[in-house]
Amino acid sequence: xxxxxxxxxxVGRIGVMHARNLVTTPGVGRLTVADVDADRARAVADELGxxxxxxxxxxxxxxxxxxxxxxxxxxxxxxxxxxxxAGVPVLCEKPVAPDVALSLPVLERVAARxxxxxxxxxxxxxxxxxxxxxxxAAGELGWLHAVRAVTCDVTPPPVAFIATSGGLFRDCSVxxxxxxxxxxxxxxxxxxxxxxxxxxxxxxxxxxxxSALAVCTLDDGTLAVVSASRYNxxxxxxxxxxxxxxxxxxxxxxxxxxxRSAEPGVTFPAGxxxxxxxxxxxxxxxxxxxxxxxxxxxxxxxxxxxxxxxAASRVADxxxxxxxxxxxxxxxxxx
Numbered sequence: 001x002x003x004x005x006x007x008x009x010x011v012g013r014i015g016v017m018h019a020r021n022l023v024t025t026p027g028v029g030r031l032t033v034a035d036v037d038a039d040r041a042r043a044v045a046d047e048l049g050x051x052x053x054x055x056x057x058x059x060x061x062x063x064x065x066x067x068x069x070x071x072x073x074x075x076x077x078x079x080x081x082x083x084x085x086a087g088v089p090v091l092c093e094k095p096v097a098p099d100v101a102l103s104l105p106v107l108e109r110v111a112a113r114x115x116x117x118x119x120x121x122x123x124x125x126x127x128x129x130x131x132x133x134x135x136x137a138a139g140e141l142g143w144l145h146a147v148r149a150v151t152c153d154v155t156p157p158p159v160a161f162i163a164t165s166g167g168l169f170r171d172c173s174v175x176x177x178x179x180x181x182x183x184x185x186x187x188x189x190x191x192x193x194x195x196x197x198x199x200x201x202x203x204x205x206x207x208x209x210x211s212a213l214a215v216c217t218l219d220d221g222t223l224a225v226v227s228a229s230r231y232n233x234x235x236x237x238x239x240x241x242x243x244x245x246x247x248x249x250x251x252x253x254x255x256x257x258x259x260r261s262a263e264p265g266v267t268f269p270a271g272x273x274x275x276x277x278x279x280x281x282x283x284x285x286x287x288x289x290x291x292x293x294x295x296x297x298x299x300x301x302x303x304x305x306x307x308x309x310x311a312a313s314r315v316a317d318x319x320x321x322x323x324x325x326x327x328x329x330x331x332x333x334x335x
Contacts, residue, residue, distance in 0.1 A: 003027065003028070003029025003030070004027055004028050004029060004030075004065045004066065004293055004296055004297075005029065005030040005031075005032070005062075005063060005064050005065050006022055006028055006030070006031055006032075006064060006065060006066050006067070006068060006292075006293070006296070007031075007032050007033070007034070007053070007059045007060065007062065007064035007066070007067045007068065007088075008022065008031060008032070008033045008034070008067075008068045008070065009033075009034050009035070009056045009059060009067065009068070009069050009070065009071050009075075009079055010034075010035055010069060010070035010071035010072070010075075010093075011033050011034075011035045011040055011041055011044045011070070012035075012070065012071075012072075013278075014070045014093060014278075015033075015035070015044075015070035015071070016044060017278055017285060018068055018070050018285070018289060019031065019033055019044055019048055019050070020048065021285055021286045021289045022068070022289050023048050023049070023050055024286075025286075025289055025290050025293050026290070026293075027293050027297075028293055030050070030051065031048070031050040031051065032045075032050065032051040032052065032053050032059055032062050032064060033045055033050060033051070033052055033053070033059075034052065034053040034054070034055055034056050034058065034059040035071075036055075036071075038052070038054050038055070041053070041054075056079060056082065057082075060082055060083065060086045060088075064088060065088060065089075065296050066088050066089045066090070066091070066292065066293070066295075066296040067079070067083040067086075067088050067089070067090045067091070068090075068091045068092075068289065068292065069083070069090060069091070069092035069093060070093050071093075073095060073097070073098050074098060076092055076093070076095070076096060076097055077096070077097045077102060077103075077105075077106045079092070080092050080096065080106055080110070080115075080117055080306075081106065081109055081110070083115075083117075084109065084110055084113050084115030084116075084117065085113065088296075089116035089117070089118075089292070089295055089296050090115070090116070090117045090118070091117075091118050091119075091120060091288075091289070091292040091295075091303070092117065092118075092119055092120065093119075093120040094119050094120055094121055094174065094175075094304075094309055094313075095119070095170070095174070095309060095310075095313050096119060096306050096309055096310055096313070098166070099166070099313075099317070100310060100313050100314055100317055103306075103309075103310045103313065104310070104334075104335070106306070107306055107307060107310060107334075110306060116295065117305075117306050118292065118295065118303035118304060118305060118306070119303075119304045119305070119306055119308070119309035120288065120304070121175060121178045121179070121182075121304040121308075121309065121312070122281050122284045122285050122288045123175055123178070123179050123238075123281065123284060124178075124179070124182060124284075124288075124302045124303065124304060125283075125284040125285075125287035125288045125291060125302065126251070126281060126283070126284040127283070127284075128240075128251035128252060128254075129179055129183070129240065129251055130302070131249075131251075132183055132240060132242055132249055132251050133182065133183045135242075135247075135249055136183055136184065136242060136244075136249075140244075140246065140247060140249075141242055141243075141244030141245075141246055141247050141248070141249060142244040142245030142246030142247065143244060143245045144184065144222050144242055144243065144244050144245075145222065145223075145243055145244065145245065146222070146223055146224075146225070146241075146243040147180055147184065147218075147222065147223070147224035147225070147240070147241065147242055147243070148224070148225045148227075148239075148240070148241040148243075149173075149176035149179070149180060149224065149225070149226045149227070149239070149240050149241075150176075150226075150227050150228075150237055150238060150239045150240075150252075151172045151173055151175060151176055151226075151227075151228045151237075151238050152227075152228060152229040152230075152231075152232035152236070152237040152238075152258070153172070153229070153230050153231075153232060153236060153277070154231075154232055154233060154235060154236055154275055154276070155230070155231065156199065156200065156203065156210060156230035156231065157230075159200065159202045159203060159206060162203055162206055162208050162230075163206035163207070163208075165208070166316075166320070167207075167208055167209075167316075167320045167323070168195065168208055168209055168210070168211075168212050168228050168230070169193065169212060169214065169226075169228070169316045169319035169320050169323065170313065170316040170317070170320060172228045173212070173214065173226050173228045173316060173319065174312050174313060174315075174316040175312075176226045176228075176240070177216075177226065177312040177315040177316055177319075178304060178308065178309070178312035179240060180216070180218075180224050180226075180240075181308065181311060181312060181315075182302075182304075182308070183240075183242070184218060184222065186218040186219050186220055186222065187218065187219045187311070187331070187333070188216045188217070188218055188219075188224070188315045188318075188331050189217055189218065189219050189330065189331055190216070190217040190318075190328050190329065190330050190331060191214050191215070191216050191217075191315060191318040191319045191322050191328065191329050191331060192214065192215045192322050192327075192328040192329075193212060193213065193214040193215075193319045193320075193322040193323040194212065194213055194323065194326075195209030195210075195211060195212035195213070195323050196209060196210070196211050196212070197209050197210050197211075198210065198211070198231075199230065199231045203230070209323065210229065210230040210231055211227075211228065211229040211230070211231070212227070212228050212229075212319075212323060213225065213226070213227045213228075214226045214227075214319045214322070214323075216315065226319075232258065234258045234259060234260070234273060235256075235257075235258025235259075235272075235273025235274055235275060236258060236273065236274040236275055236276055236277060236279065236280050237252075237257075237258035237259065237273075238252055238277070238280055238281075239251055239252035239253065239257070240252065253269075254269065254271075255268070255269045255270055255271035256269060256271040256272060256273055256274055257269045257273065258273040258274065288303070291303055307334065310334060311333075311334060314331055314332065314333075314334070315331055318330070318331045
């Protein structure tokens with residue numbers, strides 16, 4: 001399969017980004033897109049010089065070799081299973097389903113059918129996170145005594161989106177929960193979370209917070225602190241700090257880091273900060289769809305399994321529960 005025919009369901013903001021990356025991915029010879037708004041799908045297809053299908057069913061009937069799902073979360077389970085039933089590998093944006101309870105039947109069906117499904121946690125293909133995983137696995141950091149993860153947007157998304165996002169931890173910090181598990185190889189067993197609303201009161205009115213922090217205890221006793229915010233005027237700030245007994249490693253500390261030094265005469269970082277997640281992870285998103293093309297050919301990489309994605313969502317659920325109740329919450333393993 002040197003010239004793959006891939007299908008893409010959903011051409012919203014992330015879907016269009018995937019489409020632009022897919023049409024330039026080596027080995028992808030044809031792309032067909034579909035959306036609930038068929039006119040939008042045709043417009044994207046015309047812009048990129050690819051094909052459009054009237055709906056997801058027609059997309060799957062078009063003889064595709066693999067399916068990328070970038071629709072709204074509510075459609076994820078149906079499209080994942082449709083791809084599995086059609087016998088094609090699937091790459092679906094996170095999460096698997098709107099909540100963990102709805103995800104479990106999807107995992108069972110995928111396993112029963114022997115489906116090939118991966119979930120879009122693109123940080124696994126960011127150069128910094130890959131190096132952090134390598135360094136930790138090689139023992140270069142010694143044993144970890146602290147992990148600190150940050151995900152902060154410059155400005156919040158529309159309140160209408162926040163109202164359906166499941167909460168700040170499920171929307172943003174789930175990426176941090178995933179990479180913490182992926183890099184350390186440990187499970188989060190307990191979460192204690194707090195949050196605040198100092199920005200738009202409408203965010204609080206729909207039941208969310210605009211800033212939050214979670215203290216996670218890993219199964220070997222290591223502590224991980226995960227912080228998130230919708231208001232970070234200094235830029236889109238995504239970092240991961242691994243503090244070990246031998247060395248400390250920091251992901252995201254480059255010339256475009258969204259911070260500045262208070263020390264006299266220090267000009268680092270000198271570059272303009274990233275303003276969006278798509279900009280910060282542009283290379284990772286390209287590498288992720290290239291890895292999916294490899295997966296369609298039978299070459300395994302670092303793409304997130306649905307089981308790992310649901311495990312990260314379980315941590316996010318625990319963080320949201322702790323945020324609501326004010327008490328630490330144990331994270332139950334998958335059944």
